[in-house]
Every structure is written in C-alpha cells, then in structure tokens.
Amino acid sequence: xxxxxxxxxxxxxxxxxxxxxxxSAYPITPxxxxxxxxxxxxxxxDLKSQFVNVESEFGAASVILGASATGARAYSTTTSQxxxxxxxxxxxxxxxxxxxxxxxxxxAVSAPINIWNDQQDAMTVRDSGWIMLFAEDNQEAxxxxxxxxxxxxxxxxxxxxxxxxxxxxxxHAFEPIEFIDQKMADEFLPPFKPELYLTPxxxxxxxxxxxxxxxxxxxxxxxxxxxxSSDMIxxxxxxxxxxxxxxxxxxxxxxxxxxxxxxxxxxxxVVGTIKEVVDELRDKGKKVGVLKIRAFRPxxxxxxxxxxxxxxxxxxIEKAISLGATGILYDEIKAALYGKPSQPKISGxxxxxxxxxxxxxxxxxxxxxxxxxxxxxxxxxxxxxxxxGK
Amino acid sequence: MPKPEGxxxxxxxxxxxxxxAWRTKKPVFKQVKCNDCRICVxxxxxxxxxGANKKxxxxxxxxxxxxxxxxxxxxxxxELIVEVK
Amino acid sequence: xxxxxxxxxxxxxxxxxESQLAPGHKACTGCGLALAARTVMNTAGKDVIVTAATGxxxxxxxxxxxxAWKMPWIHSLFENSAAVAAGIEVALKALGRxxxxxxxxxxxxGATADIGIGCLSGMFERGHNIxxxxxxxxxxxxxxxxxxxxxxxxxWTSTSPSGKVSWGNPTxxxxxxxxxxxxxxxxxxxxxxxxxxxxxxxxxxxxxxIGPKYLQIHAPCPxxxxxxxxxxxxxxxxxxxxxxxxxxxxxxxxxxxxRKITKKAPVEEYLKLQGRFKHLFRKPGFEEExxxxxxxxxxxxxxxxxx
Numbered sequence: 001x002x003x004x005x006x007x008x009x010x011x012x013x014x015x016x017x018x019x020x021x022x023x024s025a026y027p028i029t030p031x032x033x034x035x036x037x038x039x040x041x042x043x044x045x046d047l048k049s050q051f052v053n054v055e056s057e058f059g060a061a062s063v064i065l066g067a068s069a070t071g072a073r074a075y076s077t078t079t080s081q082x083x084x085x086x087x088x089x090x091x092x093x094x095x096x097x098x099x100x101x102x103x104x105x106x107x108a109v110s111a112p113i114n115i116w117n118d119q120q121d122a123m124t125v126r127d128s129g130w131i132m133l134f135a136e137d138n139q140e141a142x143x144x145x146x147x148x149x150x151x152x153x154x155x156x157x158x159x160x161x162x163x164x165x166x167x168x169x170x171x172h173a174f175e176p177i178e179f180i181d182q183k184m185a186d187e188f189l190p191p192f193k194p195e196l197y198l199t200p201x202x203x204x205x206x207x208x209x210x211x212x213x214x215x216x217x218x219x220x221x222x223x224x225x226x227x228x229s230s231d232m233i234x235x236x237x238x239x240x241x242x243x244x245x246x247x248x249x250x251x252x253x254x255x256x257x258x259x260x261x262x263x264x265x266x267x268x269x270v271v272g273t274i275k276e277v278v279d280e281l282r283d284k285g286k287k288v289g290v291l292k293i294r295a296f297r298p299x300x301x302x303x304x305x306x307x308x309x310x311x312x313x314x315x316x317i318e319k320a321i322s323l324g325a326t327g328i329l330y331d332e333i334k335a336a337l338y339g340k341p342s343q344p345k346i347s348g349x350x351x352x353x354x355x356x357x358x359x360x361x362x363x364x365x366x367x368x369x370x371x372x373x374x375x376x377x378x379x380x381x382x383x384x385x386x387x388x389g390k
Numbered sequence: 391m392p393k394p395e396g397x398x399x400x401x402x403x404x405x406x407x408x409x410x411a412w413r414t415k416k417p418v419f420k421q422v423k424c425n426d427c428r429i430c431v432x433x434x435x436x437x438x439x440x441g442a443n444k445k446x447x448x449x450x451x452x453x454x455x456x457x458x459x460x461x462x463x464x465x466x467x468x469e470l471i472v473e474v475k
Numbered sequence: 476x477x478x479x480x481x482x483x484x485x486x487x488x489x490x491x492x493e494s495q496l497a498p499g500h501k502a503c504t505g506c507g508l509a510l511a512a513r514t515v516m517n518t519a520g521k522d523v524i525v526t527a528a529t530g531x532x533x534x535x536x537x538x539x540x541x542x543a544w545k546m547p548w549i550h551s552l553f554e555n556s557a558a559v560a561a562g563i564e565v566a567l568k569a570l571g572r573x574x575x576x577x578x579x580x581x582x583x584x585g586a587t588a589d590i591g592i593g594c595l596s597g598m599f600e601r602g603h604n605i606x607x608x609x610x611x612x613x614x615x616x617x618x619x620x621x622x623x624x625x626x627x628x629x630x631w632t633s634t635s636p637s638g639k640v641s642w643g644n645p646t647x648x649x650x651x652x653x654x655x656x657x658x659x660x661x662x663x664x665x666x667x668x669x670x671x672x673x674x675x676x677x678x679x680x681x682x683x684x685i686g687p688k689y690l691q692i693h694a695p696c697p698x699x700x701x702x703x704x705x706x707x708x709x710x711x712x713x714x715x716x717x718x719x720x721x722x723x724x725x726x727x728x729x730x731x732x733x734r735k736i737t738k739k740a741p742v743e744e745y746l747k748l749q750g751r752f753k754h755l756f757r758k759p760g761f762e763e764e765x766x767x768x769x770x771x772x773x774x775x776x777x778x779x780x781x782x
Contacts, residue, residue: 021569022562050565054558055597062555062594066526066562069549072569074562092551096397196398198524198547198563200576205399205542207533207550214539218397399542404499407541412504432671433708435510436498437517452498456505456697457705470705 001179007138007170008033010177011077011103011163014142016047017185018101018149021072021192024052024063028082029115030167031105035077057082061089061102068098069206071197073149075100079167080107080121087125093160094129094222096207099152099192100160101145102130105167106268106319108354116355117166118319119268122296123328129222131161131229132297134267136253138175141165143248146180147236150189157229158194164296166269168355180244188243226298233295251300253292254307256282260289262313262371265304265333267293270317270351270358277363288367293329301336308337314346315370317363317380321350326377345373351380405452409436413455416473419447423465430459430468495521500543501535505704507668507694507711508532508610512581514671515608515692518678521546524567524576526560528586529553531617532610547576556582557607558594564603577682578605584625585615587691588651599658599687606681606688609651612696620699624649627719628771629764630751632699637754642764647771655689656725662686663725667693669711670722673734677724693720701750713745718776719768736781742769 005013011034015023023042025035041047050067054060057078064074078086083104093100104122108114122132131151135141141163148161165171196204210218230251237249255275257263264274271292281288291307293300308314314337318329325331330348337343347370352358362381369375419430424444431439431446438449439459448459460470495516502509508531516525525548527533533550536543551559560580567573580598582591587609598605614632615621622635626644631637635644656663662684666674674692681688695711697704714720715734719742722734743765746752755761755768776782 022565024562024565048569050569052561052565052601054561055593055600058555059558059561059594059597062551062558063562063565065551065555066549066559066564067566067569068562069559070524070563070566070570070572072566074566088552089555096551198549199572200522200524200547203401203521203545203547205401205537205544205548206397208397208399208537208539208542209534210397210539399537399540401542401545402497404497404536404541404543407499407501409499409501432514433510435502435506435513435707436500437494437496437513438498449498454504456707457703458505458510458707461705462708 002176003179004174004176006033007141007165007173007175009037010138010142011145011165012037012041014145014180015075016041017180017182018075018146018189019073020049020075022050022052022064022067022074023076024054024060024074025076025078026054026057026060026082028057028079030107030171031077031079031103033171034103034105057086058089061086061093064100065089065093065096065098068100069096069198071192071194071199073153073192075102077103077105079105080109083121083125084109087128090125090128090130095218097158098160099149099158101148101152102160102162103145104162104164105171106164107167114354117169118353118355119164120320120353122162122164123320126297126328129159129226130297131159131226131233131295133161133163133295134293135163135165135170136269136271136292138170138173139177140248141170142177142180143240143244143246146185146189147240147249150236151229151232153192154232155195157225157232159225159229164268169269184243188240230295230298230300251295252303252307253294255290255292257289257291257307259287260311261287262315262367263289263291263308263311264315264317264363264367265291265293265329266317267296267329268319270319273358273360274317274363277360277367281367299332299336304333304336305340308344309340309342311344313371314344315367316346316348317351317366318348319352321377330377347375348377349375349380350377356381408451409454410451413453413473415455415457415470416450416453417448417455417457417459418469418471420467420469421445423467425465427464429462429464433458433462495519495545496536497543497545499541501538502531503698503704505697505707507696507707508612509535510668510707511610511674511692511694514668514674515678516546518675519577519579519682522576524563524578526550526556526563526580528556528582528591530583530586532581532583534617553586554591555594556580556586556591557598557605560605560607561598561601561603564605580605580607582607582609583616584609584611584613585623588624588649596658599655599660599689602686604685604687606690609689609691610694611691612694612699614696614699616696616699625651628768629755631754632751637758642758643754652689652691652725656728658687659728660687660689661727662688664689665691665693665720665722667711667715667720667722668695669708669715670734673722699751702748706748710745710748713740713748716740717742717745718772718781719745721775721779721781723779730779733779733781736776739782742772
C-alpha cells in the first residue's frame with residue numbers, strides 16, 4: 001500500500017511493525033511527530049508497547065537501556081539537545097552491548113538555539129560505539145528502522161543503532177511511502193532473543209567495574225564488533241531486498257560514478273539535491289558523480305577508497321564541523337585515502353548549518369570551486385554582512 | 391553474543407577474593423555465655439558469621455576483623471584480639 | 476583444628492552461599508552500607524532484579540571479574556538507577572514476565588537526592604512498581620567523602636570542611652522522604668542499620684505494596700564519618716536516640732508509624748564518637764553550635780512525636 005504521509009509518520013509506521021516492547025522518548029522539535037504518532041498507535045491498541053513518558057532524554061535513554069537489559073526490544077528518538085543530554089547513556093548502552101534503536105531527527109546544536117536541520121548532533125556522538133546510518137529520503141528512513149533492529153540484534157553484533165534523518169527536511173516532508181506489511185516485517189525481523197539478560201533464572205551482574213587490567217580489551221572488542229558490522233549491514237540490506245523487493249542498503253551508494261572525474265561526497269537528504277545537480281551536469285557532458293555515505297559508523301574506508309580511487313577531484317559537502325579543527329566527514333574521507341597510491345584533490349565544504357537552504361546553484365558553485373583547486377573547510381553561502389564584512 | 395568479559399560477571403564470584411587477608415584483629419567466639427540470639431550473625435557487614443546451638447564463629451577466609459559482632463554481642467561472649475599470624 | 480578457628484565445612488559454606496550479597500566484596504571494614512544492602516537483599520529473596528547507581532556499593536561489589544551479587548543486577552550510571560529500573564519494570568510487563576521478579580533500585584544519598592533526583596522523581600510520578608532503596612551515608616563516600624544534599628548540619632566533608640571560618644556543612648539534610656511522599660507514592664519509610672529487624676519488616680512490607688516505594692536507610696561509614704569500625708551499630712543507634720534521625724513510615728502521605736525513642740541521648744554522645752564532628756568540641760564557640768544541633772534534634776523529636 002502506498003500513501004502520501006509525513007516523514008515522521010513513515011518512521012512511526014515502520015517502528016510499529018518492528019514490534020518494540022518498550023518505547024520511551026522525550027519530545028523535542030523536530031522529532032515530536034514521531035513520538036506523538038507512536039503514542040496514538042499505543043493508545044488505540046494498534047501497537048502493543050509499553051510507552052513510557054519520561055522526565056528527560058536522559059531518562060528515556062536509561063529506560064530503554066533497562067528494558068533492553070531485561071530482554072525487551074526497545075526504541076527511542078531524539079535530536080540535538082536531547083541527544084547531547086543522553087550522551088552519557090549512549091556510551092553506556094554501547095559498552096553494555098544492548099541493541100536498542102534510536103532515531104535522530106538531525107538538528108543544529110545550541111548555542112545559539114536553532115531548531116532546524118544540520119548534522120552536528122549526530123556527528124558529535126560518533127565516538128560512542130553506535131552504528132550510525134543516514135537516510136536520504138523518507139522511504140529509506142522508514143526501511144532503515146527494520147534493518148537497524150535486525151543488524152543490532154544479531155548475536156554476533158549486539159550493538160545499538162542510530163538512524164539519522166534530517167530534521168524538518170525529512171521528518172516534516174510529505175512523500176509517497178510504501179507501507180511495510182506486518183506479516184512481511186515479522187518474517188524479516190524475528191523476535192528479539194538475547195542470550196544474556198536480566199532474569200532470576202540466570203542471575204548475572206551487568207555493568208561492572210573494569211580496572212586497568214581489564215578495560216582495554218573491552219574497548220578493543222567493541223571496535224572489532226563495530227568494524228565487523230559492515231558485513232552485516234550489507235547482508236541485511238540484501239535480505240531486505242529479498243523480502244521487500246527494494247534495495248535500501250549498503251555502506252555507500254555510488255550514483256553515476258562511471259568514468260567520473262569529480263565526485264561529491266555527502267550524507268543525508270542533501271544527497272537528493274546533489275543527485276539532481278549531477279544529472280544536469282552529466283546532461284551537459286560533465287563527468288561527475290555522487291558518493292552517498294549511508295553508514296557513517298562503521299566508517300566504510302574500503303568502500304570509499306574503492307569508489308574514489310580513480311577520481312581526480314573529491315568534494316565533500318557536510319552539515320557539521322569539529323570546531324577548532326575541520327569538517328568531520330572531510331577529515332575521515334581524507335584519512336580513508338591517506339597513503340594510498342591514488343591521491344585525488346580533496347576539498348571540504350561546510351553547508352546548511354542551522355537549516356540554511358542548499359540550493360542547486362550553490363552546489364554548482366561548490367563543484368566549480370572544488371575542481372579549480374583545493375578548498376579547505378570553506379563555509380558555503382556565508383552572508384558577508386553578518387561576518388563583519390563591509 | 392560475545393563472551394561476557396569485561397561487561398558481565400557471574401553471581402557470587404566475589405568469593406574468590408579472600409578478604410580475610412585484610413585483618414589485623416580477629417573475633418574469638420568464646421561459646422560460653424551464648425544464648426543463640428544470632429545478633430552477631432545479623433550485624434556482620436560481610437555476612438560471614440555462622441553457627442547454631444550456641445556455637446558460632448566467623449569464616450576467617452573473609453572476616454575483616456571490624457569488631458561489630460564483638461561490640462553488639464549482648465552477653466559479651468566474643469572477644470576482639472590482635473591477630474598474630 | 477578447632478572449629479571456630481579455620482575454614483568451615485561445606486554445610487556452613489552453603490549458608491554463606493545463601494546470602495544474596497556474597498562475601499569477598501571489598502567494602503571497608505565495618506561498612507554500614509554493606510550491612511544494609513545485605514539485609515535488604517536477603518529479605519527480598521531470589522526473585523528480584525536489582526539496579527544500582529555508581530558509588531561505593533557497585534565499586535566494592537563488582538570489581539571485574541568478581542561480583543558479590545547473587546541476583547540479576549545491573550549498574551548503568553550515577554544518576555539513572557531509578558530510570559533503568561523503570562525500563563526493567565516495563566519490559567517485564569511487555570514480555571509477560573511480571574510475576575518473574577520484583578524490581579529494586581538502589582542508590583546512595585548522592586545518587587538519590589542530588590544527581591539522580593530527576594530520574595527518581597519521574598519514576599515516582601509514573602507510578603512504577605519499584606522499591607527504591609537509598610543508602611544514606613551522608614556524603615559522596617566513594618569519591619572521597621564530598622558533601623551531598625543529605626550531609627547533616629556542620630559535618631565535615633572534604634568539600635565542606637571545617638576551618639578557620641567554617642563550621643563544616645552549612646545546611647541541613649534535604650528532606651528526601653518528604654519529597655518522595657509529595658509524589659503521592661503509597662509507601663515511604665526511613666530505617667537504620669541500628670534496627671535490622673525493623674529494616675527487614677519494612678523491606679518485606681514495601682515489596683508487598685504495588686507502586687513506587689521509597690526506603691531511606693541511615694548507614695554509618697567508618698571511613699567518612701571517622702569512627703571506629705566496631706562502632707557502626709552504636710553510632711547508628713545514637714543517631715536515632717538523639718532524635719537527629721527519625722525512623723518512621725508514611726503510607727499514602729500520612730505518617731502511620733514512628734519509632735519512639737526509649738532512651739534519649741544528648742547530641743554530644745552521638746557527635747563525639749565521629750571524627751567528622753570533632754571541630755564541634757574544639758573550635759572556639761563550639762558550645763553555641765552544639766546547642767543549635769540539640770535544638771534541631773529536639774525539633775525533630777517534636778515534629779515526629781518521637782517521645
């Protein structure tokens with residue numbers, strides 16, 4: 001069944017068919033519609049979940065931690081300030097290896113306060129040990145949730161997954177969405193059956209004190225587990241295609257990379273606009289393509305190198321910056337190509353912060369700049385009069 | 391599920407660590423006036439006092455020698471002595 | 476080999492193994508918190524799932540690879556013991572496993588009254604069926620005896636020390652039982668390691684009530700309060716007998732029982748046993764301070780009708 005619905009509703013419907021036992025979230029723009037829709041499903045008896053209205057995002061993350069520890073499938077959603085508030089719990093959940101899923105409706109971080117889209121929030125928590133996936137459009141965002149639970153809950157993985165979708169741009173956009181049938185969802189995503197969980201039948205102690213003699217290896221194993229999830233991400237995407245007939249997967253998506261001399265690398269909804277620009281330029285005979293990064297964690301170094309190795313110009317456009325240093329995706333793309341035999345020119349552009357629109361013309365200009373020379377952390381479309389210019 | 395190392399522990403495994411090594415004083419249960427009140431059993435922070443029928447003692451593998459049992463025995467039937475090893 | 480000297484036989488070893496908090500944990504000699512936790516858990520039995528906040532309790536009991544806990548137990552962070560317990564409680568409901576276990580959340584005074592008060596309030600307000608136990612040793616002990624919201628008036632702590640221009644902690648204990656009761660929860664009680672049978676009764680009673688329950692247990696800390704390890708129970712008893720620590724129960728917001736003071740003790744008798752109050756016997760002007768503390772004790776006695 002295909003219907004035109006809001007992005008938030010698409011996500012809520014997708015989460016519904018995943019049958020989470022426990023949902024706990026704290027409202028924050030622009031995630032609010034996801035939570036509201038889910039609570040309506042529960043109120044109408046369409047979703048048999050325990051819906052816990054908590055006192056803060058920190059509480060929400062802690063509730064889903066406790067629920068997952070008990071063997072329940074648990075879900076939350078947040079953004080921006082909420083994500084930063086629960087950051088302690090994010091690290092804790094990953095370290096404890098509980099496979100919860102959180103939707104992050106990417107939004108700029110305060111101060112100054114701004115409720116519109118950029119990806120600073122998610123990028124700030126990239127060290128936490130979560131698998132992080134970025135959606136380009138609402139169908140992908142919805143489908144990603146089923147995949148997220150399946151990837152995370154696999155006994156070899158047991159990692160939490162964050163599904164990222166651009167706040168307002170995706171959450172509040174109305175697009176035609178193919179609904180996921182409950183029976184097919186059940187076939188694709190079986191019930192959550194962890195081996196170790198809290199029960200008096202098999203008492204265990206979780207969350208121990210690990211002294212210097214023991215701590216390091218737990219982090220090593222966590223690193224290895226996240227790296228290993230790359231294969232699982234691809235495998236689950238293939239299984240999704242088999243069950244639902246559409247391919248929504250991969251660590252990266254290569255769009256018109258055949259013979260490309262210039263490739264733009266980006267994540268999230270802006271990729272859609274970049275694809276349109278690429279189409280227009282290709283029509284004019286320019287050899288350009290887009291490399292969409294879909295899985296940011298684990299960072300797909302090999303897939304990226306493979307896609308970019310014969311390219312002359314790499315142009316990274318991202319919606320975040322590690323203040324005091326550099327664009328984050330820019331940095332990691334450079335690192336993926338470091339020391340390799342082929343060395344394209346790599347430029348990094350910071351765009352769309354705080355919800356600033358990225359029109360096609362701006363992307364065209366960025367491509368021109370990136371082909372002309374190396375741009376290092378150039379902010380796109382700055383208003384001169386607001387930065388002390390005359 | 392990866393083996394539960396570093397984040398999950400088995401119940402009661404603390405018994406592998408013999409805290410008795412911490413002691414400088416130890417309780418001696420004289421077993422003369424004892425009336426089975428079992429106050430000593432209840433007040434031990436580590437829970438290592440046992441017995442029945444007016445004969446009680448502390449598990450010296452774990453007893454830390456705090457002396458609470460000595461202080462709380464209503465009949466003063468336990469003595470805290472400096473341990474000579 | 477005299478029986479009361481060396482390692483005991485297997486039968487008695489099983490008695491140790493019965494205890495829900497096994498020995499071999501690294502609590503200090505004479506730790507009031509360990510005594511309280513052991514008593515609570517042995518009363519609660521095997522069919523429980525327990526959370527704990529960061530603090531002495533989890534540090535001394537779960538130094539990997541060892542764990543002193545015999546029941547399913549989880550430690551997450553400092554401030555979210557109540558929220559994690561809430562997650563466990565709803566998960567059991569969602570999975571149809573409610574009858575499997577009762578949920579108990581634990582926290583020290585810091586985790587309960589200060590950093591964790593938000594999560595605790597949310598748990599109370601939502602009406603989860605959880606017993607929350609606060610082990611009140613009146614400071615952030617695990618990190619080095621720093622002041623908490625439950626540190627008593629003029630106690631020395633490392634962040635509220637007595638000094639040339641200070642008498643120690645300038646505020647009285649935050650009234651956590653009243654805050655808990657204000658949420659409309661069915662059962663609130665205070666207890667002390669001085670009265671273990673009373674504590675056991677309260678744990679049993681609380682676990683039979685459906686809804687959020689709050690139990691605050693006064694537990695002396697020989698290290699942080701600077702008293703002799705064998706005085707733990709004596710100090711706890713004096714705290715109650717002076718009137719400084721009232722022992723009572725509240726059901727649905729109304730005080731339903733109070734432990735009467737049988738032998739009133741002047742506050743000096745309690746304070747002088749503890750190094751954290753020694754400035755109250757030396758610093759010039761101490762007589763005035765002792766009078767103030769005595770007045771506080773008398774006011775508590777009056778308020779709760781303890782005599």
